[in-house]
Amino acid sequence: MIKSKNKIKIRYLLLLLLLTTVPLLTAQQIVTAGIIQGTNGYIGFLRGNMPLVISIPHGGYMMPDEVPERPCINCAKNQDIFTLEIGMGIRDEIYRQTGHYPYVIINNLHRTRLDPNRNIAEASDGNKNAEQAWHQFQNYIDSACAEVEKEFGKGLYIDLHGHRHLIKRTELGYLISSEELQLDNELLDLDSFVEFSSIRSLVSNNLNKLSFSQLVRGKDSFGGLLEEMGYPVVPGPGIPYPGPDEPYFSGGYNTTRHGSSHGGTIDGMQIELDEELRRDMSKRDKLVSDLAYTIIEFLRIHYFRDADFVRVMAPGE
Numbered sequence: 001m002i003k004s005k006n007k008i009k010i011r012y013l014l015l016l017l018l019l020t021t022v023p024l025l026t027a028q029q030i031v032t033a034g035i036i037q038g039t040n041g042y043i044g045f046l047r048g049n050m051p052l053v054i055s056i057p058h059g060g061y062m063m064p065d066e067v068p069e070r071p072c073i074n075c076a077k078n079q080d081i082f083t084l085e086i087g088m089g090i091r092d093e094i095y096r097q098t099g100h101y102p103y104v105i106i107n108n109l110h111r112t113r114l115d116p117n118r119n120i121a122e123a124s125d126g127n128k129n130a131e132q133a134w135h136q137f138q139n140y141i142d143s144a145c146a147e148v149e150k151e152f153g154k155g156l157y158i159d160l161h162g163h164r165h166l167i168k169r170t171e172l173g174y175l176i177s178s179e180e181l182q183l184d185n186e187l188l189d190l191d192s193f194v195e196f197s198s199i200r201s202l203v204s205n206n207l208n209k210l211s212f213s214q215l216v217r218g219k220d221s222f223g224g225l226l227e228e229m230g231y232p233v234v235p236g237p238g239i240p241y242p243g244p245d246e247p248y249f250s251g252g253y254n255t256t257r258h259g260s261s262h263g264g265t266i267d268g269m270q271i272e273l274d275e276e277l278r279r280d281m282s283k284r285d286k287l288v289s290d291l292a293y294t295i296i297e298f299l300r301i302h303y304f305r306d307a308d309f310v311r312v313m314a315p316g317e
């Protein structure tokens with residue numbers, strides 16, 4: 001009697017397991033099928049349904065014969081290892097936390113073949129196939145940002161990278177140089193610096209009416225939120241600027257092109273994760289989930305207070 005009761009219990013549990021896993025698998029299949037592939041799969045585009053666009057320019061692995069190594073000598077060709085995995089992880093994690101997907105644009109070509117965070121001449125070095133991939137990468141970001149602007153009125157664009165500097169901390173680029181960041185807040189808040197920044201639109205329109213310096217290195221800045229989760233970040237409240245001789249990436253071609261320094265209501269930010277952080281497999285899941293949470297919080301605090309895509313769902317919701 002007890003045995004058969006247990007059997008029924010096990011059957012019931014198996015059925016429950018089946019019922020709960022089937023919808024998850026279906027969602028996964030939709031995501032996989034939802035990748036729009038550029039020519040030969042060099043560039044990938046995943047549509048989203050929230051005002052967030054993430055591009056991953058340097059995480060690709062493909063080295064096809066028809067796109068030979070770029071002949072340039074003094075150009076950077078190193079891959080930003082694991083940024084592809086981390087970026088796709090952030091997409092899945094944001095979906096898990098909010099039920100919404102960010103737009104994601106991926107360059108699958110290795111950086112020796114294409115560098116889509118450069119102008120076309122330096123990016124592809126004259127190779128026609130690389131040029132075509134560069135155009136597709138940029139056009140996908142353009143159309144994602146246009147869709148976000150139309151649907152939501154404003155939004156955030158993130159160019160995701162990894163650096164190999166010896167100082168192990170996350171670097172955030174807003175198109176403000178290391179020297180400029182060394183200025184006092186009063187000076188940094190002058191229009192002459194704000195108007196060249198990739199978050200120019202946010203400075204003129206943010207929910208808490210914060211100044212530029214507060215948005216860049218205050219408590220509720222992206223650096224401040226990430227610091228709160230235990231990560232060293234520059235700029236942020238703890239490390240407001242890099243030291244005079246310390247290396248720092250302030251943002252490149254993509255942040256300039258797709259952020260709001262030239263106008264528009266999509267702000268831009270370059271995130272550079274340090275190498276140790278990216279390589280540590282034991283902490284990768286936590287990193288991905290912390291980054292996803294920080295991005296959602298940043299959107300919720302400064303852009304869209306009550307929207308459903310910034311509301312983190314309770315487990316099982």
Ligand SMILES: [Zn+2]
Nearest residue numbers: 058080161162
């Ligand atoms: Zn990079």
